[in-house]
Amino acid sequence: MVNKENAAPQDTPACVETKYFRLPDQVSFSLESGAKLKGLTIAYEAYGKLSPAKDNAVLICHALSGDAHVAGYHPGDKKPGWWDDMVGPGKAFDTDRYFVICSNVIGGCKGSSGPNSVNPGTGKPYALSFPIVSIHDMASAQKVLVEHFGIKRLLAVCGGSMGGMQALEWAVSYPEMVASCVAIGTSYKHSAQQIAFDEVGRQAIMADPAWNGGDYYDKEHPSAGLAVARMIGHITYMSNESMEKKFGRALKKQELGYEFSTEFEVEGYLRYRGDNFVKRFDANSYLYITKAMDYFDLQKEGKLMSAFKGVSSRFLVIAFSSDWLYPPSQSKEIVKALKMNGIDVTYCEISSEYGHDAFLLEFREETKLIKHFLDNTFKRMVRK
């Protein structure tokens, strides 16, 4: 008898499993900093079937707190992958048509090489001896995986937020391998304010004595610091408008208690989100991944236009009206620089009150845009 509660709905990939691709220990993976990593491991999930011509592969890149598990259910799961609304049979990333890959970024904590993985040289977790990684390094590690599948050209590289940075990086670094790029709610560089928010999050983690210079894997983890970092993040993910509508000044109890406990709904929400995050995320990874985003700057000698020279992909750039973390103005700069290079780009600003979170929530609007865009790309690519 099928356990209905745990059975996957029919429109999600039926059976998903995180797999691991590992380079041999003697092979060095070179990073942008010049550092070399041995035994590179990439955790990934793949959905749908790779066509014999290997021309239907789509790479989805995740954001700060995401992982390889983009869709479907793992055995026993009650909640599906982080973008399940978008990935599955008949969905935007139609797994009946496309071979969809999603991998955990390097520097992450969900199976790919990162500060919490074991250094083959010492047998202990890397912690802060893990080299600093960049968005380019994330893309470069994904390329190893894509090549492992024998894919010469991806139909599309797609992502929102930091995932969008990786998608842009792919289009710029490996133009011959990217037929199209979907960049959602993202930027071509981190601004001073974006760096500032990340830096405060990092400082919150490092201020936690349990962080202990990054060396805590066999001890108490810096949960309090990581929770504060996540709370800061959450404020930036929501719009002022959505926060006001969702919480306003609503209280968790009957009346003000004149004490420092959780009184307002919005306080309870932030604490809940912070506490939940520390159960599933590694504080050191938070440092590495935010650092990678802060380093991100596609410009060449201060010019974005120069970065897109030689790029051959088609682009779909999506921004959200109320996203103040990665505001539409940054997306428009990308579009302008692409246009100035004569590159085929479609820009769409989705009117949404959800702020930066919209890239995960406005899936109906995104589906319309992306489904059509991928279909068009596929037709053009096959025609070639």
Place this chain on the structure above:
Amino acid sequence: MVNKENAAPQDTPACVETKYFRLPDQVSFSLESGAKLKGLTIAYEAYGKLSPAKDNAVLICHALSGDAHVAGYHPGDKKPGWWDDMVGPGKAFDTDRYFVICSNVIGGCKGSSGPNSVNPGTGKPYALSFPIVSIHDMASAQKVLVEHFGIKRLLAVCGGSMGGMQALEWAVSYPEMVASCVAIGTSYKHSAQQIAFDEVGRQAIMADPAWNGGDYYDKEHPSAGLAVARMIGHITYMSNESMEKKFGRALKKQELGYEFSTEFEVEGYLRYRGDNFVKRFDANSYLYITKAMDYFDLQKEGKLMSAFKGVSSRFLVIAFSSDWLYPPSQSKEIVKALKMNGIDVTYCEISSEYGHDAFLLEFREETKLIKHFLDNTFKRMVRK
């Protein structure tokens, strides 16, 4: 011989001194929560001369991190008070004409009763046994001081940010005592987003083990937590635009070091501001004062218009175009509610790129507006 470096410039109040007004220990000061405080102490500074008719007094209210020392130099000081550009002979708050008072808020840490003051009942610092205070309590304590001077009606109550909340509170709670109100870069209530930023700051402090439930006055202080709280604050005080102009992606060193040390200028700035703040501010006061702001809501049964019934002051409401912490939209709601009550109000949105910090920086524009407004108020008041 006069030491020129330390001599006060001629346009600042020549000799300033923080004074202390203290109610006898047997007198109870009642708070909004119902709690009572014994031995209420108010630290204040006063500049200029109170006229025989006592009709030239102006009360200036400070913001979160301010104090009674609004202008001039204390002996040995190299920097003047926090709004010295605005207070002094011939300035906006012309001390040749007006008797200017500024007092430290209760709950603060600069001489007025607060968590770091000694509980006369125990002989030890209150710490978290200090009662929660509200913006109304701050105004109510200032009223004790104003009455001590024998002043029946203030020519004006003025303030920016949290100081503006106190000014509005005065006009609403003690209408007969306030001839005019100058509310700058402020709000009539804290929104969910404003509460959220405060709450994360409080969580950062409470997450610091040195905070120790607020009991740290004879031990190490929770400096790391307070620094993080202040860093979060600073991001909200600057505009995206001013941060980008001031720092952009400028580095503190020649090139990226691929490490977690301070690399970007903006990181260095935030760390510097955080570290400096902990030298001069008490972490518990940060909790109490942000809580007072979060509690602030002038609305009566959800209506701002009702709050201003019976108010008789003239108003000058000033907002700044790039202030996203206390955006012009909130000021405009105040103006609308005043107008609907037939109250005399002037609204001015100053075009500035400095964000919320503008209330401390745009003193030239503010001077023009406030000087004129006070002069008019004085003429009307005397004519009455």
